[in-house]
Amino acid sequence: MASKISLTRYLVEEQRVDGSIPAQLRLLLEVVARSCKSISHAVNKGALGGVLGTAESENIQGEVQKKLDIISNEVLIEANEWGGHLAAMASEEMEGIYLVPNRYPQGEYLLLFDPLDGSSNIDVNVSIGTIFSVLKKPEGAGVSEQDFLQAGCKQVAAGYCVYGPQTTLVLTVGSGVAMFTLDREQGSFVLTQEKMRIPEDTKEFAINMSNMRHWDAPVKRYIDECLQGKDGPRGKDFNMRWIASMVTDVHRILTRGGIFMYPWDKREPEKPGKLRLMYEANPMAWLVEQAGGAATNCRERILDIAPGKLHERVSVCLGSKNEVERVTRYHVEG
Numbered sequence: 001m002a003s004k005i006s007l008t009r010y011l012v013e014e015q016r017v018d019g020s021i022p023a024q025l026r027l028l029l030e031v032v033a034r035s036c037k038s039i040s041h042a043v044n045k046g047a048l049g050g051v052l053g054t055a056e057s058e059n060i061q062g063e064v065q066k067k068l069d070i071i072s073n074e075v076l077i078e079a080n081e082w083g084g085h086l087a088a089m090a091s092e093e094m095e096g097i098y099l100v101p102n103r104y105p106q107g108e109y110l111l112l113f114d115p116l117d118g119s120s121n122i123d124v125n126v127s128i129g130t131i132f133s134v135l136k137k138p139e140g141a142g143v144s145e146q147d148f149l150q151a152g153c154k155q156v157a158a159g160y161c162v163y164g165p166q167t168t169l170v171l172t173v174g175s176g177v178a179m180f181t182l183d184r185e186q187g188s189f190v191l192t193q194e195k196m197r198i199p200e201d202t203k204e205f206a207i208n209m210s211n212m213r214h215w216d217a218p219v220k221r222y223i224d225e226c227l228q229g230k231d232g233p234r235g236k237d238f239n240m241r242w243i244a245s246m247v248t249d250v251h252r253i254l255t256r257g258g259i260f261m262y263p264w265d266k267r268e269p270e271k272p273g274k275l276r277l278m279y280e281a282n283p284m285a286w287l288v289e290q291a292g293g294a295a296t297n298c299r300e301r302i303l304d305i306a307p308g309k310l311h312e313r314v315s316v317c318l319g320s321k322n323e324v325e326r327v328t329r330y331h332v333e334g
């Protein structure tokens with residue numbers, strides 16, 4: 001039986017291949033992975049751990065926070081602040097950036113995360129997850145929110161961890177996408193798939209259909225054509241999935257293909273979309289592109305978008321390349 005390759009061994013061997021994982025970045029990724037193990041443990045306890053339900057607070061997004069949102073955020077902050085690999089962190093759950101306290105050494109990386117994506121699914125035992133993105137801190141003394149405002153193509157690492165039937169960590173440092181499954185007996189993440197690939201075509205779309213009446217015309221056209229099935233212009237039947245946890249919908253797409261869409265709609269026309277650019281769309285877009293897929297805001301490549309604000313939102317269309325290109329074409333054609 002082939003020996004199990006741990007996350008640590010994978011990162012060390014990748015570093016030997018192309019030097020894409022300097023020691024400090026490897027340390028950061030291993031600390032994030034350990035944090036995900038802790039969050040998985042808390043999530044798996046559920047009602048037995050007294051961690052379900054809402055906290056008496058809202059986040060910067062104006063969303064009621066779940067107890068596990070706050071617990072997950074604290075786990076990531078506490079695990080990463082002392083190691084000397086980070087200068088600061090940013091989270092969906094915090095309004096401003098979190099500077100590494102002066103009592104700890106300052107590092108050269110910036111870590112951004114959605115500590116627990118899909119929180120509305122926590123209390124009903126549906127898969128949720130952590131999404132993270134790593135940037136290099138620009139040269140110069142100190143660190144500010146401005147230093148975080150880098151396009152997604154500047155990421156040096158990105159990944160997520162799904163807390164589902166298995167706890168699965170998916171990661172890229174720019175040389176493909178690798179998947180690790182938590183071996184609870186050993187307490188370590190074990191490599192279970194390398195070079196994940198998204199098929200260029202698909203018969204499966206993921207979108208919240210209840211918003212149909214609010215969509216822009218190109219989105220309505222694309223979904224309507226899918227719904228017409230093999231007798232329609234697409235000449236094939238489509239299936240639909242919507243888990244309402246981006247991390248889980250994206251994991252399905254990385255595993256078997258598909259297209260995920262959360263487009264702009266008329267409900268809040270001043271917002272470009274619901275999902276956040278810096279710590280949801282950017283990491284997922286890089287993972288998808290590294291697996292041979294595509295990711296746009298329905299018009300332009302997500303990874304090219306120059307961010308203006310830390311918590312800015314974006315319209316998202318990602319997954320199987322040929323489907324994303326069709327949706328983007330419909331928007332550009334008008």
Ligand code: P6P
Pocket residue numbers: 117118119120208244245246247262274275
């Ligand atoms: P809706 C979860 O709250 C999230 O940010 C994503 O993980 C998910 O794809 C989306 O929102 C679900 O939104 O409007 O369908 O509940």
